[in-house]
Amino acid sequence: MRLLLLKRWDASWGFWSRYNRLRSMSDKRILIVGDGLAGTLVAWELLEQGVDFVVWGDGSPAASDVAAGMFNPVSFRRILPVWHAQEHLDSARTRYAACESHLGVKLWHDVALLRIFPDAAYAAQWDERIAEQHPVSAFIERCDDGNWHESISAPYGAGRIREAGWVDVQTLVKKSREFWQQRQAWSPTRWNIDDGLPEGFDAVVDCRGVGAKSDLLRYGLEVRPNQGEVLTLQVPSAVGVETVNNVTWAMPIAGGQVRIGSTYRWDFMEPTVLDASQSVLLDKANAARENKLFSRDQITEHRAGLRPASPDRRPLVGRVADAIPWYIVCNGWGTRGVLIGPRTAAWTIQSVLDASWEVPAEVRPNRFRTFTNN
Ligand SMILES: Cc1cc2nc3c(=O)[nH]c(=O)nc-3n(C[C@H](O)[C@H](O)[C@H](O)COP(=O)(O)OP(=O)(O)OC[C@H]3O[C@@H](n4cnc5c(N)ncnc54)[C@H](O)[C@@H]3O)c2cc1C
Incomplete structure (x- = not known):
């Protein structure tokens, strides 16, 4: 119909x-x-x-002109499902698929997400969520050590979310x-x-x-503007096929492009880029890798915008x-x-x-x- x-x-x-x-x-x-x-x-x-x-x-x-388009049903701060995660995921899949077929373009990209654990306590909490079959356990997995791209550094281990990705x-x-x-x-x-x-x-x-x-x-x-910035890089070496998240995230897009984001500021209400944000994002993304993979000279785009947030x-x-x-x-x-x-x-x-x-x-x-x- x-x-x-x-x-x-x-x-x-x-x-x-x-x-x-x-x-x-x-x-x-x-x-x-x-x-x-x-x-x-x-x-x-x-x-x-x-x-x-x-x-x-x-x-x-x-x-929307600058959004990285990522979706992820898990909130990492306390390892909980985001608000109505499954219902939103279901509606989103259906809606974007309908838009794709109507507009004749690809919008939805399934890209698994690797959460790098910041410390042993976080890893233990992740495991506990799975063991107690907490509602978030429907979305999270524990990775076996080393079951990730060779460039990644995860001394406390990592977890995986398969139902993640991005929409163009x-x-x-x-x-x-x-x-x-x-x-x-x-x-x-x-x-x-x-x-x-x-x-x-x-x-x-x-x-x-x-x-x-x-x-x-x-x-x-109140609509509270939340300033954010995101980078796009053209990276010569392989970075793997998953989005890597250590609070900052690095998401492979296609053809060696990687998107890195985002910053969050409540004290700066202009949709303009700040030069200092480049080092902040690159340093953090590099911290999740064995070697320094990302550098300024690889940046092809640096965008900023104001997210419309509510209190x-x-x-x-x-x-x-x-x-x-x-x-x-x-x-x-x-x-x-x-x-x-x-x-x-x-x-x-x-x-x-x-x-x-x-x-x-x-x-x-x-x-x-x-x-x-x-
Ligand atoms: C750096 C950054 C990264 C982000 N990454 C992600 C992400 O990975 N995943 C995610 O889910 N979200 C992300 N977001 C958030 C996402 O962008 C927003 O949730 C979403 O785009 C908000 O859409 P909107 O249409 O409400 O607002 P907007 O996209 O801001 O649209 C508002 C529209 O209203 C128009 N307008 C304004 N005033 C008037 C007027 N007086 N008359 C007529 N038109 C007007 C504007 O031109 C604009 O087109 C990111 C945001 C930023 C800034």
């Missing part, structure tokens, strides 16, 4: 759009503002539901934008909340990332204020947009199409004490 809908839509945007207007359960026309990963995934969700939409973007810097966010966003553009469903237009509900639309879904900061603050909702690291989804029921927020994707994005976009659209549907309490705007509904 889904495939049939997509094919029909592809065949004739105009027809499909008019057809949907007549038949869709909502008969709504939605404006999505922001054309980064959030706006893109919300648009795909609407397309699948057969709802008419237009995407606006103003060309301001986007976190830049290709997804760029190709999707072209796709909407061809169908007159994208416009280079700036919007903010004082512009109100533009004529011809029934709702605005706000996917502006840090661009929504000041508007959301009016309702006591409790969960996304912000749903209607914000009774006075503007047409305004729906989809923000706060922080460091894990790739993994949590598809399911979060689905929740967002459910809240647009069904006013009686309750957004899960853990992502609802009114969970914050600072929230004010007027």
